[in-house]
Amino acid sequence: MLAIVPVRQGVIPAGFGETVSECDGRVLLIGEGCRDAAAQVKGIAREITIVEAGTFAPAAWARFLAIQLGGEDIIIFPASPDGRDLAPRLAFELGRSLYAGAIRVTTQRVDLARWGGQSIESLQPEPRLVATLQIGARDVVSSSSVGDVIELEYVTDLTTSDPTFISTTQPDTTSVDLAEAPRIVTGGAGIASADILAKLAAVAEALGASLGATRVVTDRGWVDHVRQIGTTGVVVAPKLYIACGVSGAVQHTSGIGQPEHIISINTDPSCPMMHLADLTVVGDVNEIIVELESLLTVTAGAK
Amino acid sequence: MTAETDSFDAIVVGAGPAGSCAALSLAKAGKRVVLIERGPFPGSKNMYGGVVYPRILDSLIDQWWIDMPVQRWVTRRTTMLLTDTQAFSVDFRTAAWGQIPYNGATTYRPDFDNWLAKKAEAAGAVVICETTVTGLLRNSAGAVCGVTTDRAEGDLQAHVVVACDGVNSFLAKQAGLYTHDDASHFTLGAKETLSLPKEVIDERFGVRGLDGVDIEILGGTGGVSGGGFLYTNYDTIGVGVVLKLTQLAAQKQRPEQLIAALKSHPAIAPLVEGATLKEYSAHLIPEAGAAMMPTFVADGLLVAGDAAAMCLAAGIWLEGVNFAMASGMYAAEAIVEALAHGDTSAKGLAGYLKRLESTFVLQDHRKLRRAPQLVLSDRVQHMYPHLVANIAERMFRVDNPLPKPGLRTIFSEERKRLGLRTRDLLRDAYDGFRSFG
Amino acid sequence: MKWVPGRPEIDPLSGQVQTPANRFGGISLADQSALEVGLQLGTRRSLDVVAITVGGTRCEQSLRDALAAGARRAIRIDAAGPLSSAETARVLALSLDHASIIVCGDYSFDRGSGSVPAFLAAELGISQALGVVSLTAQVHDLLVTRRLDGGRREHLRIGDRAVISVEGSVAQLRRATLANTLAIRNNEIEVISPPLTIERPVSTSKPFRPRPRTLAMPHGNSTLERLNSITNVATTSTRGEQIELDPQESAAYILQTLTHWGYIE
Numbered sequence A: 001m002l003a004i005v006p007v008r009q010g011v012i013p014a015g016f017g018e019t020v021s022e023c024d025g026r027v028l029l030i031g032e033g034c035r036d037a038a039a040q041v042k043g044i045a046r047e048i049t050i051v052e053a054g055t056f057a058p059a060a061w062a063r064f065l066a067i068q069l070g071g072e073d074i075i076i077f078p079a080s081p082d083g084r085d086l087a088p089r090l091a092f093e094l095g096r097s098l099y100a101g102a103i104r105v106t107t108q109r110v111d112l113a114r115w116g117g118q119s120i121e122s123l124q125p126e127p128r129l130v131a132t133l134q135i136g137a138r139d140v141v142s143s144s145s146v147g148d149v150i151e152l153e154y155v156t157d158l159t160t161s162d163p164t165f166i167s168t169t170q171p172d173t174t175s176v177d178l179a180e181a182p183r184i185v186t187g188g189a190g191i192a193s194a195d196i197l198a199k200l201a202a203v204a205e206a207l208g209a210s211l212g213a214t215r216v217v218t219d220r221g222w223v224d225h226v227r228q229i230g231t232t233g234v235v236v237a238p239k240l241y242i243a244c245g246v247s248g249a250v251q252h253t254s255g256i257g258q259p260e261h262i263i264s265i266n267t268d269p270s271c272p273m274m275h276l277a278d279l280t281v282v283g284d285v286n287e288i289i290v291e292l293e294s295l296l297t298v299t300a301g302a303k
Numbered sequence B: 001m002t003a004e005t006d007s008f009d010a011i012v013v014g015a016g017p018a019g020s021c022a023a024l025s026l027a028k029a030g031k032r033v034v035l036i037e038r039g040p041f042p043g044s045k046n047m048y049g050g051v052v053y054p055r056i057l058d059s060l061i062d063q064w065w066i067d068m069p070v071q072r073w074v075t076r077r078t079t080m081l082l083t084d085t086q087a088f089s090v091d092f093r094t095a096a097w098g099q100i101p102y103n104g105a106t107t108y109r110p111d112f113d114n115w116l117a118k119k120a121e122a123a124g125a126v127v128i129c130e131t132t133v134t135g136l137l138r139n140s141a142g143a144v145c146g147v148t149t150d151r152a153e154g155d156l157q158a159h160v161v162v163a164c165d166g167v168n169s170f171l172a173k174q175a176g177l178y179t180h181d182d183a184s185h186f187t188l189g190a191k192e193t194l195s196l197p198k199e200v201i202d203e204r205f206g207v208r209g210l211d212g213v214d215i216e217i218l219g220g221t222g223g224v225s226g227g228g229f230l231y232t233n234y235d236t237i238g239v240g241v242v243l244k245l246t247q248l249a250a251q252k253q254r255p256e257q258l259i260a261a262l263k264s265h266p267a268i269a270p271l272v273e274g275a276t277l278k279e280y281s282a283h284l285i286p287e288a289g290a291a292m293m294p295t296f297v298a299d300g301l302l303v304a305g306d307a308a309a310m311c312l313a314a315g316i317w318l319e320g321v322n323f324a325m326a327s328g329m330y331a332a333e334a335i336v337e338a339l340a341h342g343d344t345s346a347k348g349l350a351g352y353l354k355r356l357e358s359t360f361v362l363q364d365h366r367k368l369r370r371a372p373q374l375v376l377s378d379r380v381q382h383m384y385p386h387l388v389a390n391i392a393e394r395m396f397r398v399d400n401p402l403p404k405p406g407l408r409t410i411f412s413e414e415r416k417r418l419g420l421r422t423r424d425l426l427r428d429a430y431d432g433f434r435s436f437g
Numbered sequence C: 001m002k003w004v005p006g007r008p009e010i011d012p013l014s015g016q017v018q019t020p021a022n023r024f025g026g027i028s029l030a031d032q033s034a035l036e037v038g039l040q041l042g043t044r045r046s047l048d049v050v051a052i053t054v055g056g057t058r059c060e061q062s063l064r065d066a067l068a069a070g071a072r073r074a075i076r077i078d079a080a081g082p083l084s085s086a087e088t089a090r091v092l093a094l095s096l097d098h099a100s101i102i103v104c105g106d107y108s109f110d111r112g113s114g115s116v117p118a119f120l121a122a123e124l125g126i127s128q129a130l131g132v133v134s135l136t137a138q139v140h141d142l143l144v145t146r147r148l149d150g151g152r153r154e155h156l157r158i159g160d161r162a163v164i165s166v167e168g169s170v171a172q173l174r175r176a177t178l179a180n181t182l183a184i185r186n187n188e189i190e191v192i193s194p195p196l197t198i199e200r201p202v203s204t205s206k207p208f209r210p211r212p213r214t215l216a217m218p219h220g221n222s223t224l225e226r227l228n229s230i231t232n233v234a235t236t237s238t239r240g241e242q243i244e245l246d247p248q249e250s251a252a253y254i255l256q257t258l259t260h261w262g263y264i265e
């Protein structure tokens, strides 16, 4: 089993630790700044291969990797944006099946998250495969034995076609406030309208918290996409996390860090988010938000 | 701009039972008809208690029972009188209602309405969803000649418009067909759908296979006048209340509290125990029947179903879907007639009224016109359930060593205890007999 | 297969509706967004927009909606059962070799892996830009911004043919006019039935539950202390408290708890 982790400017993506652990410490780093990155994965990886391949170019990299890695039976990428882009292209080049969004990969069995993380599908995999592993799907095992770092020389295949890279930008300030916020209130699909979400924003403000959202809500266009928390959104690290109408899909919860206190409001007492919470409130979140807002404005007014 | 792509003979607004039957009937007669529905699909937003009496479909859909989405066939009907601690039931069952031609069936409205609209579509009607009708178009003579919708390029013309847009019809009001608009004419229906395994339902209600139960309840709604119902679906049950709107508002009660109270009544609790809530919904019901019906036709416009207050909500009867289907069908027949004569004025469409009057639609309403008031009266709501239940309790109680009292003695003692005047009793009995007898 | 003259622009919609509760199904918000992006690009560049989907007859409603919204053609590639992402992309590619820009959604409802677009780009041997959060069409090029992890963004220029996948927030699908909705209702949806491999993996489904985690070695000298430290019995954790009250009472309880935890005074 081999983990492939795309690297940008020496930065490794979220989920690399889980992927490397799933592959028992064997990793190939490809991209820009792999030598720096190799230093960061040392406590986890025991066998590191690096490929300095410049900026992200999924078509060309896949062609290159396919030639190099024909002997690897199981290849796993982290389900980070770059991992998800590269994995299908490599699977295609190798003519193998792709198991996307896995939460477990072994030679005997692959578990895949389906329906936005609401259900798991277990299947018996083909012997040679490519998979992407959900971020946060497992824990990271540290490894004490570190072997040598092997470097492979990258050769571009000129027949492949990739977009022209312009630049990478760091998170803009609107999402930084979220990334560093000590208190976060998140709205999910249980929120019935943009109006209620606006009320939730007011509640968040009154509590000194920042507003976050799940993908369902950002996709509805009710808040800017920079407020999306999770695998493909921002990864946050609050002390207090209040989830309003959020089911708790892995792609979301993998981005919420380890809050000291979690409150979850949901009509469904058995959804994953409720299992994580310190206080679970079973009820219609829309009605509760209205009440919270009026309670908070009353107390604010009284001061 | 107007949609010029087609011209239609008729536009039917609202794909509930009334609208779909109107469209189906028109399409079967070869008319070009469009059925406009605001929801994402027909029935998506519609709710009701749970029982449909589909016999009226005999003439529209051959062997409708073959593919109609049915939860259970009602073969057992119970009427219950409740006081806080007592229940008096009349229970009837017949195997006949579980066989062709059937009587009533429980079904989910999203399934049923969608099925009916699909029948209309298959017959040639054009069904357009996610489109809300926002107003009526009129020609220079003032006759209705089409509708406006909330879509761009959304005006649509036709010879006739059928308003089947449900209770509190915006179109009928806009056309000035309602002369009164009074909250006391409405009741609020609220319902919970509860999941239970099929076997548990079978056992608790004493039914098998697709046989089901319909329970109508008088009393049990606390201080608010109204009634309740409980219907069995395949693996859910519907429990709800029908409440007088004015009292509900005055007493600041929430309908879900009253459902909760009903569910905890000793006669109901064992039936719903352990069930999990799947859905809650509420909807207005035109309750006053004949007393609040609008004018049914105007030039180029007909009103059918709840839009015309045709729901029969008279105590132990809660029927609206059959009235809606029938009125939609009769509206269509009148339109076909009018189109043949080239006269779609109110006069030309008068065949609609004739049909309504000569069939159950208005005859049942006439007959039961005093029923809603009677059923919602204070005496029926708050005294008679006690009277009946107390009498029953004393009749069946064995007070040895005391001898069994006579029915007449119990009756007059209980009447006095509740402060009921004989005069009122006789009058209600007379009204009741005239209505229900 | 009959092609309209000109360079068609193709927009794969997912119409997969084999779900439990799927009268309410349809296409994902991302696919709606993709259709809108396609329509806007089509107008800007005077290209024909084609909506294409692999699926059963039940996706035809989505295709009709696409026509009503302004797509020039609608193609359904007939598939009765579930296909793998790779197979979906393979059959889509058969109809897409003329397409200049292929706009996909970033996820479909059920699979949601976002891998079809990448397979499609691989099949066609063209470039890809996935997880796009905004895009600007210039005269010849498309400038797109992709979402990376950790709130970072990648900016790319796309010159030639490419597959892009867009997030749901990029554009909101326009509402078709009533005139169009009526006009297209008799339009044929082109149906193609290429030979294909239906996926029949032996699989089981169950509700999502996280994988068990290995806990760090608990602190404490005695077994009891270690046990306490794992189970938190010494601390006053309220983890797992559940309430089900009136909305107003719930709200009050939440604020009370926040006060208890020290977040509000």
Ligand SMILES: Cc1cc2nc3c(=O)[nH]c(=O)nc-3n(C[C@H](O)[C@H](O)[C@H](O)COP(=O)(O)OP(=O)(O)OC[C@H]3O[C@@H](n4cnc5c(N)ncnc54)[C@H](O)[C@@H]3O)c2cc1C
Pocket: A079, A101, A115, A116, A117, A187, A188, A189, A190, A191, A213, A214, A215, A216, A217, A228, A229, A230, A231, A232, A233, A234, A244, A245, A246, A247, A248, A249, A250, A251, A252, A255, A265, A266, A267, A268, A271, A283, A284, A285, A286, C107, C112, C113, C114
């Ligand atoms: C590759 C990939 C990447 C992804 N990245 C992200 C990401 O970064 N961030 C992200 O958030 N998602 C991401 N997703 C999507 C994720 O899988 C889920 O679909 C999403 O997080 C679900 O959001 P939700 O909880 O708001 O919606 P749902 O899962 O639909 O849950 C809604 C919840 O609200 C409850 N509810 C409904 N009505 C009410 C009410 N009236 N009152 C109270 N509760 C109510 C329901 O019981 C349910 O639990 C990604 C998916 C994939 C495949």
Ligand SMILES: Cc1cc2nc3c(=O)[nH]c(=O)nc-3n(C[C@H](O)[C@H](O)[C@H](O)COP(=O)(O)OP(=O)(O)OC[C@H]3O[C@@H](n4cnc5c(N)ncnc54)[C@H](O)[C@@H]3O)c2cc1C
Pocket: B013, B014, B015, B016, B017, B018, B019, B036, B037, B038, B039, B042, B043, B045, B046, B047, B048, B049, B050, B051, B052, B053, B131, B132, B133, B134, B164, B165, B166, B167, B170, B188, B189, B190, B191, B240, B241, B282, B283, B284, B285, B304, B305, B306, B307, B310, B311, B318, B319, B320, B321, B322, B324
């Ligand atoms: C709690 C309750 C319990 C009931 N129980 C029963 C029962 O057990 N049995 C029974 O037979 N009846 C029952 N009824 C009554 C029954 O539901 C109605 O009488 C029946 O639905 C009337 O049908 P309709 O087609 O007239 O109207 P509706 O079913 O209300 O349909 C109206 C349609 O028009 C659409 N619409 C409205 N406005 C517009 C617009 N502007 N543009 C486009 N579309 C529009 C709506 O979306 C809807 O689909 C009950 C009612 C309630 C509230």
Ligand SMILES: Nc1ncnc2c1ncn2[C@@H]1O[C@H](COP(=O)(O)O)[C@@H](O)[C@H]1O
Pocket: C012, C013, C014, C015, C016, C028, C030, C031, C034, C052, C053, C054, C055, C085, C088, C092, C103, C104, C105, C106, C107, C108, C111, C112, C113, C114, C115, C116, C117, C165
């Ligand atoms: N059956 C299909 N037909 C057409 N397009 C599809 C199909 N399945 C997936 N896609 C496209 O690929 C995107 C990602 O899907 P997925 O890989 O299933 O998450 C979707 O948003 C669609 O645009």
